[in-house]
Amino acid sequence: MTARAASNTELPWHESVWTPISRALAQQSVAHGILVCGATGVGKRRFAERLMAALLCIERQDNGDACGECARCRQRLAGTHPDISRLRPEEAGRQIKVDQVRAFGHSLHLTPQYDTGRLGWIEPAEQLSPSAANSLLKTLEEPPGGCHIILITDRVSALMATIRSRCQLWRVPSAEPASGRAWLMSQGVDASVGDDDLMRTPLAFLSRIEVGYDELVADWDRDLIRLLEVKANPVTVAERVAKQPPTLWADWLYRRAQTLLQASLTLADAAPTGDHQAALAAAARRLGAGVIEPWCRGVVRATRLQQTNADWRLVVESLLIDLSQRIASTANR
């Protein structure tokens, strides 16, 4: 299994439903209409993405997973696969309209670019309006050859019985608390505070954490500005950061390094959005590319270490100390 395929969609508590799916894939007996259901936060979308990936790949792995590397997989990952049609509400929370279903049905009847056939994706299926659901029945009854339609829903009971009966139902199970907790920890999330019930729906837990993401980013931005202005102690900042989700911090820092680098290379005021970003850009221009550029290279190296066994606190600490020293050396010149 490639690391890429694994990290994108594979969740350990899905194995009990993935095993029969992989058998069906091997026997080419996956139904044309597939309804993926399960509680909110069990990872239905990831499961559906994994299935879609497998259906579109021509170099599947032994366990049925897509290879992640063939031309078709690369197109899918880049969001440019020509045979995928998606049907979603025009606005979040609204119903999917009958006109949308007609256009969707039409796109599925176009000649596919690849012999794996067209792939329709409907999400969330419970938001099909009654007339839209009726219109979809025809496509589900007589799908174009080789076409698969994946419907995803949190509330299978809200779907018309006629839609349900035309689809193969795959129920994504909740996680065992230990399995959910272990997976969250592997994502760099401190799941020690969540009770067992929360651990059954790990992706719901993850989104709760992500709700606090904006606050984290605001803190990180403030710290970074203070470091650039030599008003913060890098060791103290590193101590704080080391207790927070490494993936999120590394991802944020990588993006901020790009902002800093760009600003340090241009004298003109670019147009960064938000007060913090403007302050960061101003600091980067003041310090210049001579300080910023080598440090940004260090950022790239450090963010890579996040997926290794390296002591993360030390990685962060030495990266921030390095920044302070580079700034100090320009002040002393």
Ligand SMILES: [Zn+2]
């Ligand atoms: Zn592939």
